[in-house]
Amino acid sequence: MIEIKDVHVTFNKGTPLETKALRGINLTVPEGQFLTVIGSNGAGKSTALNVLAGLAPVESGSVRLDGQDITNWPVHRRARIISRVFQDPKMGTCEDLTIMENFALAHGRTKPRGFRFAIEKDMREKTAERVKVLGLGLENRLDDKVGLLSGGQRQAVSLLMAATGPSSVLLLDEHTAALDPKTADFVLETTRTIVDRLKLTAVMVTHSMAQALSTGERTVMFHRGKIIFDASGEERAGMAVEDLLHLFKKTQGEELSDDSLLLG
Numbered sequence: 001m002i003e004i005k006d007v008h009v010t011f012n013k014g015t016p017l018e019t020k021a022l023r024g025i026n027l028t029v030p031e032g033q034f035l036t037v038i039g040s041n042g043a044g045k046s047t048a049l050n051v052l053a054g055l056a057p058v059e060s061g062s063v064r065l066d067g068q069d070i071t072n073w074p075v076h077r078r079a080r081i082i083s084r085v086f087q088d089p090k091m092g093t094c095e096d097l098t099i100m101e102n103f104a105l106a107h108g109r110t111k112p113r114g115f116r117f118a119i120e121k122d123m124r125e126k127t128a129e130r131v132k133v134l135g136l137g138l139e140n141r142l143d144d145k146v147g148l149l150s151g152g153q154r155q156a157v158s159l160l161m162a163a164t165g166p167s168s169v170l171l172l173d174e175h176t177a178a179l180d181p182k183t184a185d186f187v188l189e190t191t192r193t194i195v196d197r198l199k200l201t202a203v204m205v206t207h208s209m210a211q212a213l214s215t216g217e218r219t220v221m222f223h224r225g226k227i228i229f230d231a232s233g234e235e236r237a238g239m240a241v242e243d244l245l246h247l248f249k250k251t252q253g254e255e256l257s258d259d260s261l262l263l264g
């Protein structure tokens with residue numbers, strides 16, 4: 001379970017560039033929940049993910065994971081339990097290494113003589129089995145360099161790698177935004193399957209309201225560093241993008257002006 005309590009993040013404090021990126025965020029995500037996060041540009045979505053990953057300076061408030069206070073844990077300590085997939089398909093994998101080597105690396109199986117030698121038969125079979133879930137035939141291309149894969153294939157592999165290992169929390173940072181619509185749909189469907197099968201706690205930031213409502217089981221909206229609504233259950237099940245816009249206008253007294261949110 002993720003528990004973010006009254007978290008404030010201010011960049012460049014005390015300077016003319018001071019930005020209050022998060023202004024008292026409270027968010028509890030129960031174990032196994034798939035949460036989607038939406039909001040206009042600069043609303044604080046990525047900062048919230050960075051707070052979880054340990055990359056944003058928490059000015060006040062606390063972050064707990066499964067009851068442990070991780071507010072001051074360094075990034076590397078969290079990396080074992082929290083993994084992340086970024087917008088850029090190139091960020092989750094090493095393009096000069098093969099699919100197999102990337103998985104070996106993710107498993108921390110490196111040895112002084114080089115991990116090529118450390119890839120045991122057993123691990124190869126397990127990796128092939130895992131990659132097969134994607135339905136892309138990549139189980140027959142384990143020795144191909146990742147750089148040869150398409151953006152969608154690569155993002156699917158990143159996703160699988162992030163979900164492999166001991167981590168139980170998956171952070172998805174607009175991970176389909178750089179893909180064409182068809183590939184984005186495929187990666188999104190793969191995401192749903194992986195999160196469901198591995199019973200992960202997932203937080204997905206997206207610019208698409210439609211995607212936010214059709215994925216996972218709960219949606220929160222950020223606006224100017226605050227969470228302005230939190231929908232789940234029946235309320236969310238019947239929601240369309242127009243309802244979100246209406247809700248935004250009702251709570252904020254203004255129209256939502258971010259085109260990417262409206263069109264996504």
Ligand SMILES: Nc1ncnc2c1ncn2[C@@H]1O[C@H](COP(=O)(O)OP(=O)(O)OP(=O)(O)O)[C@@H](O)[C@H]1O
Binds near residue numbers: 012019041044045047
């Ligand atoms: N490292 C940083 N240094 C200074 N300001 C930052 C930093 N990171 C974010 N900000 C500022 O904090 C605010 C929130 O940014 P954040 O990236 O969290 O928004 P976002 O909701 O993810 O937006 P977008 O959808 O545009 O990516 C913005 O005003 C941004 O310019």
